[in-house]
Amino acid sequence: MKNIEDLADKIFLAVKSYVNSALRAxxxxxxxxxxxxxxxxxxxRDGADGPRGSPxxxxxxxxxxxxxxxxxxxKDGASGLRGEPGPExxxxxxxxxxVSVRGPQGxxxxxxxxxxxxxxxxxxKDGAGGKDGAVGPPGKEGAVxxxxxxxxxxxxxKDGAxxxxxxxxxxxxxxxSGARGDKGDRGDSGVIGKSGAPGANGESGVDGRDxxxxKDGxxxxxxLQIDVLPAIDMSRSYARGTYASHGGGLIRxxxxxxxxxxxxxxxxxxxxxxxxxxIDVEAIDHRNFVVRSLLTSxxxxxxxxxxxxxxxxxxxxDIEFERGDTVTWDGSLWHCETPTRSKPGIVAKDWKLCTKRxxxxxxxxxxxxxxxxxxxxxxxxxxxMNFDGKKY
Numbered sequence: 304m305k306n307i308e309d310l311a312d313k314i315f316l317a318v319k320s321y322v323n324s325a326l327r328a329x330x331x332x333x334x335x336x337x338x339x340x341x342x343x344x345x346x347x348r349d350g351a352d353g354p355r356g357s358p359x360x361x362x363x364x365x366x367x368x369x370x371x372x373x374x375x376x377x378k379d380g381a382s383g384l385r386g387e388p389g390p391e392x393x394x395x396x397x398x399x400x401x402v403s404v405r406g407p408q409g410x411x412x413x414x415x416x417x418x419x420x421x422x423x424x425x426x427x428k429d430g431a432g433g434k435d436g437a438v439g440p441p442g443k444e445g446a447v448x449x450x451x452x453x454x455x456x457x458x459x460x461k462d463g464a465x466x467x468x469x470x471x472x473x474x475x476x477x478x479x480s481g482a483r484g485d486k487g488d489r490g491d492s493g494v495i496g497k498s499g500a501p502g503a504n505g506e507s508g509v510d511g512r513d514x515x516x517x518k519d520g521x522x523x524x525x526x527l528q529i530d531v532l533p534a535i536d537m538s539r540s541y542a543r544g545t546y547a548s549h550g551g552g553l554i555r556x557x558x559x560x561x562x563x564x565x566x567x568x569x570x571x572x573x574x575x576x577x578x579x580x581x582i583d584v585e586a587i588d589h590r591n592f593v594v595r596s597l598l599t600s601x602x603x604x605x606x607x608x609x610x611x612x613x614x615x616x617x618x619x620x621d622i623e624f625e626r627g628d629t630v631t632w633d634g635s636l637w638h639c640e641t642p643t644r645s646k647p648g649i650v651a652k653d654w655k656l657c658t659k660r661x662x663x664x665x666x667x668x669x670x671x672x673x674x675x676x677x678x679x680x681x682x683x684x685x686x687x688m689n690f691d692g693k694k695y
Contacts, residue, residue, distance in 0.1 A: 307614070311589040314612050318584065318592055326579060336576065390485060537563040551578030552599030566601055574600045589614060590627065613638070619647060634660030 532547035535554075541547075545556040549567070553576040560571035567574065580597040587593060590612050596604040611627035619632040621644060628639040630647065636658035637647035647654040 307589065310612060311586075314589065314610055315584075315586060315592075318608065318610065326582065340575070535563075546575075550580035550597075550599035552576045553578075554599070568600070590625075629657065 529544075529546055531553070532545065535541065535547045535549055539562065541556050541560045543556055543558050545560075547554055549572075552574060554567060554572045555575050556571055557573050558571045561569075563570045563572075576599070578599045580599060582597075583595045585593045585595070590610055592608045592610070594606045594608060596606075598604070611625075613627050613629055616624065616628045616630050619630040619637070623642065623644055624630070624639045625642050626639055630637055630639070632647040635647070635656055637654045638657045639653065640655055641653055643650070643653040645653050647656075
């Protein structure tokens with residue numbers, strides 16, 4: 304049994320060596336094919352720029368912004384300079400009772416804070432695109448254009464309601480109406496009234512002009528300058544035209560890829576060179592093996608291998624034998640050359656004699672006399688016995 308296990312181990316090592324040599328040859332051929340295909344890739348040229356599309360129409364005005372928060376009450380204005388006193392008028396006759404006079408309106412408060420800018424209008428429709436030039440690798444993003452100017456401020460809100468009237472002065476004596484005197488000094492300013500409610504926001508200003516176009520990106524690289532990534536992260540995306548090693552082969556992105564979930568093809572990758580990701584060898588018994596392979600694209604393959612190793616099957620019996628089986632028959636050891644049920648020695652092509660039966664050995668020398676046995680028991684007296692062996 305130990306010899307059979309050693310033999311099986313040797314067979315397994317032989318299979319492994321065979322598979323490794325076959326894969327090494329396939330890998331070398333794959334590398335040669337890749338170099339040939341890679342060298343045949345033409346050098347890309349920059350295509351002529353397509354004609355500039357016509358400018359898009361202006362978008363609609365955005366909806367009005369929300370009302371701004373009310374401005375704070377303005378500070379009291381400084382008191383005006385007191386005018387020079389006019390000449391004293393002649394005393395008039397007692398007038399009729401005085402009427403309450405409202406003081407002059409307070410100075411206007413500061414404007415409230417401007418309302419928030421309205422939402423941006425929708426972008427105009429894109430102009431008709433020019434014909435595409437030859438596709439080069441994507442250039443770097445241009446710098447962001449300067450922001451457009453802010454629209455004009457909305458109209459100011461209406462003035463607030465007048466402040467409360469000042470207190471009445473003491474009633475003077477009623478005099479006779481005299482001639483109208485010169486204008487007297489200006490009275491003190493009344494109390495500034497509270498600011499009125501903010502006015503409605505004015506209409507949104509006209510959208511600012513579009514920013515300037517970004518600078519052109521650097522020129523594309525030659526095909527021979529393409530970098531090949533050592534591997535990819537299955538959970539992230541890659542730009543169009545990315546080359547990477549994956550699963551023993553070479554892949555290229557046809558677009559902005561998606562994370563790989565089910566297959567490379569669905570995620571936007573193309574297999575340029577099909578390689579071998581993994582090889583598994585399963586031993587069914589001492590003679591039969593299953594070799595399973597996983598390729599770069601995710602395709603799987605399976606090959607069954609049967610090796611005609613010598614296995615001892617005991618004494619021949621009427622069963623099916625395979626090539627490599629050995630049996631004992633008529634004192635000899637026989638090797639099966641082809642699947643058969645025949646007896647060894649009957650059909651010459653089915654069995655081959657491995658070890659022939661040996662001749663009979665010579666007769667041995669006479670053995671020595673054995674040791675005398677023990678004395679037997681005493682016999683019975685025949686005169687005291689009947690014919691059935693019983694005593695009289």
